[in-house]
Amino acid sequence: YGALKLPQLTPALLERARHALEATGRAPQTVLHYLKFLRHLCNRAVRDGRLPRSPFLQVRMPKAPLPPPRFLSLQEERRLKRCLGRSWPWIRLSIVTGLRRGELLTLRWEYVNLRQRVLTLPHTKAGHPQHVLLSEEAAAILAARRRTSPWVFPSRTGHTPLEGRNFHRRIWKPALDKAKLTGVTLRTLRHTFASRLTMAGASDRTVAELLRHSGTTLVQRYAHLAPSHLRGEVEKVSRFQESAADGRQIRRRRTRRAS
Numbered sequence: 001y002g003a004l005k006l007p008q009l010t011p012a013l014l015e016r017a018r019h020a021l022e023a024t025g026r027a028p029q030t031v032l033h034y035l036k037f038l039r040h041l042c043n044r045a046v047r048d049g050r051l052p053r054s055p056f057l058q059v060r061m062p063k064a065p066l067p068p069p070r071f072l073s074l075q076e077e078r079r080l081k082r083c084l085g086r087s088w089p090w091i092r093l094s095i096v097t098g099l100r101r102g103e104l105l106t107l108r109w110e111y112v113n114l115r116q117r118v119l120t121l122p123h124t125k126a127g128h129p130q131h132v133l134l135s136e137e138a139a140a141i142l143a144a145r146r147r148t149s150p151w152v153f154p155s156r157t158g159h160t161p162l163e164g165r166n167f168h169r170r171i172w173k174p175a176l177d178k179a180k181l182t183g184v185t186l187r188t189l190r191h192t193f194a195s196r197l198t199m200a201g202a203s204d205r206t207v208a209e210l211l212r213h214s215g216t217t218l219v220q221r222y223a224h225l226a227p228s229h230l231r232g233e234v235e236k237v238s239r240f241q242e243s244a245a246d247g248r249q250i251r252r253r254r255t256r257r258a259s
Contacts, residue, residue, distance in 0.1 A: 006051045009042070011058040018062065028064035035061060069221050070183050071195040080184075083175040089141050090153055090162075091189060096138045098193035098211055100125070101186045105161050107152040114139050130212050198222040 001009060014035070021031045038056075045051035072080070077095070081088050094104055103121055111120040117134040124130045134142070142152065149158035155166075168186070176184055190211070197207045204216040204223070213219060 006042075006045055009055050011055045014038070014055055014059045018059075022062075028062055029066070032062055032064040035059075066218070066221055069191040069195065070185075070188050071192040072184070072188060076179070076181055076184075077192075079179040080175060080181060083178040084171070087167075087171050087175075089145070090167075093138060093141050094186070094189040095192050096135055096141075097132055098190050099132065100190060101164060105153060105164055107161075108150050109147055109152060110150070112142055112152065114143055124212070126212065126214070132212075133210070194219065194222055195225055198225045201226075 018031065018035060021034055042051060042054040042056055046054050084091060117139045119132040119134060121130045121132060145152065151161040153162040155162055194207055194211055197210060204219045208216045208219045
């Protein structure tokens with residue numbers, strides 16, 4: 001659409017673009033990402049006074065159900081650890097904190113408070129600073145690292161942070177191949193953090209807060225991982241009427257004894 005003026009971007013053009021993307025065989029989630037990005041640009045244009053009204057107000061966005069999250073089993077984690085060697089602390093820290101890849105790569109020592117066991121993230125996906133609580137293990141991983149650079153995970157020179165593409169090509173991908181792990185990405189580490197919280201019995205609200213999500217919608221993807229003892233709690237609803245009847249009988253007996 002580079003040759004068009006903003007007011008010429010109509011809902012009909014956007015609908016055709018959507019169908020063209022779908023015709024290429026791209027996944028529904030990919031098509032949705034493309035359209036969301038373009039919608040974001042239109043919203044910015046409206047905000048900046050370059051467009052009176054967003055054409056996306058009349059565009060039907062495709063529905064793209066999120067796939068089940070891929071997370072590491074304990075056995076897979078052990079295999080990955082053996083194949084990563086000295087790079088393992090970087091991966092383990094991601095698993096026990098739920099930090100995103102970019103948040104880890106750009107982490108600076110000035111934002112690490114080991115005494116209070118908290119990280120400060122000045123620039124986040126949410127658009128405002130956020131804080132991350134550190135477990136004892138996470139704090140120990142950071143405390144064991146040498147502070148030779150302003151960055152917690154520096155490049156070889158120490159003047160810049162570790163470059164994500166280099167890490168992926170030289171270390172991460174070879175380790176995955178050696179460990180024979182499929183469907184695993186760096187984002188899998190964040191899913192592993194959330195999945196283990198759920199399996200340990202954490203509530204949706206707790207998981208959402210520790211992931212720094214504004215709501216629990218995305219967290220519900222992990223609901224099927226809830227531990228079996230939570231299903232026992234659900235049974236209390238079915239037994240509520242029986243329990244209420246028992247309570248009434250107990251109160252009657254106490255009343256008769258008192259009289």
